[in-house]
Amino acid sequence: MVSHHPYRTFRTTVARIQKLTPSFTRVTLTGDDLAHFGTDGLDQRIKLIIPFADGTITDVGQFDETQSMTEWYRRWRELPDEQRNPIRTYTIRSPRPADREIDVDFVLHGTEGPASAWATGAQVGDPLFVVGPDSRSGEQGGGIEWKPGDATxxxxxxxxxxxxxxxxxxxxxxxxxxxxxxxxxxxxxxxxxxxxxxxxxxxxxxxxxxxxxxxxxxxxxxxxxxxxxxxxxxxxxxxxxxxxxxxxxxxxxxxxxxxxxxxxxxxxxxxxxxxxxxxxxxxxxxxxxxxxxxxxxxxxxxxxxxxxxx
CATH class of the missing domain: 3.40.50.80 (Nucleotide-binding domain of ferredoxin-NADP reductase (FNR) module)
Structure with a gap:
């Protein structure tokens, strides 16, 4: 029986890009593995691994499902700067695992930050790598902070x-x-x-x-x-x-x-x-x-x- 960690890295590509307002762009990401994306939305945090200009990332084991995020993340931190893909934290706007899609809304604020720069130049078919919860894990992945209890x-x-x-x-x-x-x-x-x-x-x-x-x-x-x-x-x-x-x-x-x-x-x-x-x-x-x-x-x-x- 395969044991799945609470978080995994999903290979995705850009399916659609929608300009919402002058400052916001919605990027719809698709990938077969998103069928196992395990969240109901709310303020679910994810991490985006931003590819280099050629669309690649340095392999530190992030796609090896036998390894935990802690293991490969440590190796990522030890990489020289020029080999370390930027990682940025975002929240999901809308997950649709049945359609193998998620929406991520980006604030566009120029090209100095790696995520804004990526979103500014993104095109349909471009790769992006998403670290998020795996629905097949028996553990709670976390990353949702909206917990109002019985508040009205x-x-x-x-x-x-x-x-x-x-x-x-x-x-x-x-x-x-x-x-x-x-x-x-x-x-x-x-x-x-x-x-x-x-x-x-x-x-x-x-x-x-x-x-x-x-x-x-x-x-x-x-x-x-x-x-x-x-x-x-x-x-x-x-x-x-x-x-x-x-x-x-x-x-x-x-x-x-x-x-x-x-x-x-x-x-x-x-x-x-x-x-x-x-x-x-x-x-x-x-x-x-x-x-x-x-x-x-x-x-x-x-x-x-x-x-x-x-």
Missing amino acids: SVLIAGDETAMPAICSIVESLPAHITGEVCIEVPSEADALPLTAPEGIRVSWLGRGSTAHGVRLSAAVHAWGRRRGASSASAHGAEPIHALDEDDRADASDEILWEVPETVSGGEYAWLAGEAGTITALRRHLVRDLGIDRHSIAFMGYWRRGRAEAS
Whole structure:
């Protein structure tokens, strides 16, 4: 009997490319092995191994299903820079194992970053290698942080890097759930159609020339005031500014990824995006609004000025 690890590397090629907005492109990937892609979506994390210009990757055993990801990943880290394919973390927008397809939405922000550069130049038929959960494994693969328990009121907030996860989560919400969804994106033109329960308010926050995180922070603070927290009322409606250096220094000293396994109570918050902004928002929810930290999932997907540490 063959034993399958929770994660495996899927060989895929580009089936379709759809320009969604000025900043977002959806790439549909296909491959026979995706029949075994094991997820229901939500904020399922995957890793993309970006090919070199000739479409190849250095073989470190990532296609050997007898080896765990930990084994081949160690060998990948030991490679010289010129032999190490970039690896970047993304979330699935939509999985369709029965059709042997998955959708991955990319933020296009130039060609300096390897994933954005790849997506900018991608064509139908190009290879891409996806590390994701294997449905044949008897173990839980993980990578899904949306765990609201029995909460009936939610706050979901993030920037463009969290957009695919947020959209997938919102579209899965039961009809009785109420709450607020705040998504900061590069421009007003980047708002996407999103089907949400009647009791969910969705705000697309075009950044424009405003500093990153300012509009998202303002929206979450405004939600807190509407929520009627006494501490928010006491502080008043002070203006929200970009994070200063002290905020960012504090953020660098804190845990940047914390997800409660169980949630008690009727309220749940899910925050994801730039680490400094998300850490400051989580601090506001806990310290200023008095929300139980065990009812908040917060994930620093990236940090301003730093490349992703693969």
